[in-house]
Amino acid sequence: MPKTKQFDETEVLLKAKELFCEKGYNGTSMDDLVQATGLSRSSIYDTFGDKHGLFMKSLNYYRCSQQGDLEKQCTRSDSPKKNIRAIFDYYIKDILADRGRKGCLLINVSLELSAVDKDVTAIFQSNMEDIEQVLSALIKEGQSKGEISKKFSPKALSRHLFNSLAGLRVTGMNRPDADALREIARIALSILDE
Amino acid sequence: MPKTKQFDETEVLLKAKELFCEKGYNGTSMDDLVQATGLSRSSIYDTFGDKHGLFMKSLNYYRCSQQGDLEKQCTRSDSPKKNIRAIFDYYIKDILADRGRKGCLLINVSLELSAVDKDVTAIFQSNMEDIEQVLSALIKEGQSKGEISKKFSPKALSRHLFNSLAGLRVTGMNRPDADALREIARIALSILDE
DNA sequence: TTTTATTTGGAACATTCGTTCCAATATGTA
DNA sequence: TACATATTGGAACGAATGTTCCAAATAAAA
Numbered sequence: 541m542p543k544t545k546q547f548d549e550t551e552v553l554l555k556a557k558e559l560f561c562e563k564g565y566n567g568t569s570m571d572d573l574v575q576a577t578g579l580s581r582s583s584i585y586d587t588f589g590d591k592h593g594l595f596m597k598s599l600n601y602y603r604c605s606q607q608g609d610l611e612k613q614c615t616r617s618d619s620p621k622k623n624i625r626a627i628f629d630y631y632i633k634d635i636l637a638d639r640g641r642k643g644c645l646l647i648n649v650s651l652e653l654s655a656v657d658k659d660v661t662a663i664f665q666s667n668m669e670d671i672e673q674v675l676s677a678l679i680k681e682g683q684s685k686g687e688i689s690k691k692f693s694p695k696a697l698s699r700h701l702f703n704s705l706a707g708l709r710v711t712g713m714n715r716p717d718a719d720a721l722r723e724i725a726r727i728a729l730s731i732l733d734e
Numbered sequence: 735m736p737k738t739k740q741f742d743e744t745e746v747l748l749k750a751k752e753l754f755c756e757k758g759y760n761g762t763s764m765d766d767l768v769q770a771t772g773l774s775r776s777s778i779y780d781t782f783g784d785k786h787g788l789f790m791k792s793l794n795y796y797r798c799s800q801q802g803d804l805e806k807q808c809t810r811s812d813s814p815k816k817n818i819r820a821i822f823d824y825y826i827k828d829i830l831a832d833r834g835r836k837g838c839l840l841i842n843v844s845l846e847l848s849a850v851d852k853d854v855t856a857i858f859q860s861n862m863e864d865i866e867q868v869l870s871a872l873i874k875e876g877q878s879k880g881e882i883s884k885k886f887s888p889k890a891l892s893r894h895l896f897n898s899l900a901g902l903r904v905t906g907m908n909r910p911d912a913d914a915l916r917e918i919a920r921i922a923l924s925i926l927d928e
Numbered sequence: 929t930t931t932t933a934t935t936t937g938g939a940a941c942a943t944t945c946g947t948t949c950c951a952a953t954a955t956g957t958a
Numbered sequence: 959t960a961c962a963t964a965t966t967g968g969a970a971c972g973a974a975t976g977t978t979c980c981a982a983a984t985a986a987a988a
Binding site: 738740763764765775776779784785 | 985986
């Protein structure tokens with residue numbers, strides 16, 4: 541009996557994510573969102589509740605797709621170390637492809653809002669832990685295979701690698717220089733050798 | 735003849751910096767600034783032009799004081815390597831002292847505005863270059879003294895270290911765990927050892 | 929004390945903000 | 959085709975935004 545939704549919710553979340561990424565949460569107006577998504581205020585409010593609801597949903601969507609992309613890099617090779625390198629390559633590729641300098645939504649809004657929005661902080665933290673977990677598993681495997689140095693614990697190394705990835709976002713957004721980013725990654729990863 | 739200014743411009747810039755840091759550029763209203771600084775709209779507009787003018791001035795002020803703090807750490811010891819460690823210790827202390835999770839104004843607003851405000855990007859870039867320069871000089875000196883490995887160039891190492899510092903801000907704001915941050919620093923700095 | 933230049937407080941401005949509301953529209957079923 | 963139901967577009971809301979303006983207050987110089 542009912543009229544069905546005329547739009548794809550996922551597409552809307554993607555558009556919203558791009559806007560929030562480019563202009564920040566407070567810099568993005570409901571009018572921007574209406575224009576970019578092409579649908580009306582009513583539809584947005586009816587579907588997502590309010591601006592913050594739409595924001596959180598697009599943030600969660602982004603987080604999941606990022607996590608998916610990450611895990612895809614873990615199966616590229618039998619070598620854990622090569623897979624870690626693949627993760628770094630993927631991130632750098634992503635940063636360099638971002639010509640509009642929009643950056644990573646998770647990092648952007650975590651810095652914009654961490655003092656005032658605990659929901660955002662919580663999502664960032666769990667995302668950070670997930671990534672560190674993935675890295676830690678790869679490191680543990682690499683250490684037992686003997687291709688990664690046992691000088692530091694998997695946990696410590698995974699934290700260092702996540703830290704480097706986060707740094708690359710910040711650095712890369714402000715200086716999108718392929719050679720510089722690759723060299724930073726090479727040095728950060730050289731810890732795994734020996 | 736004229737009535738003299740009734741307030742200290744530096745104090746106002748400091749207050750403004752704290753607000754912009756906590757709530758971001760777009761999240762900070764002129765009303766917030768009026769309340770926090772205690773002076774009137776007229777005085778602010780007369781002294782700084784407009785919101786963006788006040789913002790840029792407080793950003794520049796912050797950048798200079800940060801640069802000063804950094805250089806102070808470079809003279810603590812005769813050992814370049816120890817001075818680099820001092821820089822990292824200083825940064826981590828700063829991050830842990832930041833209970834309100836306000837973060838670093840330069841990083842925060844560079845991520846919030848880099849897609850829309852080229853002035854901010856320019857300041858961040860020159861700040862990044864300055865810091866890398868300081869680090870590079872210390873590394874070069876350390877290498878010639880034989881206390882820092884020559885495996886990587888000073889430029890590459892300085893970029894890696896800056897990248898780690900930037901990462902620490904992001905990581906530390908979301909997980910202000912002293913042990914975790916210190917261990918990340920220890921690993922990032924272990925590159926300098928043979 | 930008087931003069932003079934400047935700052936100051938607060939009212940007022942037009943815009944934009946997020947949100948609400950309702951009539952009109954459009955769809956799947958009977 | 960006609961009914962029932964959910965979506966849709968757009969007007970409208972009050973509150974908050976950045977900014978302007980001017981009269982009143984103030985401090986240094988005469």
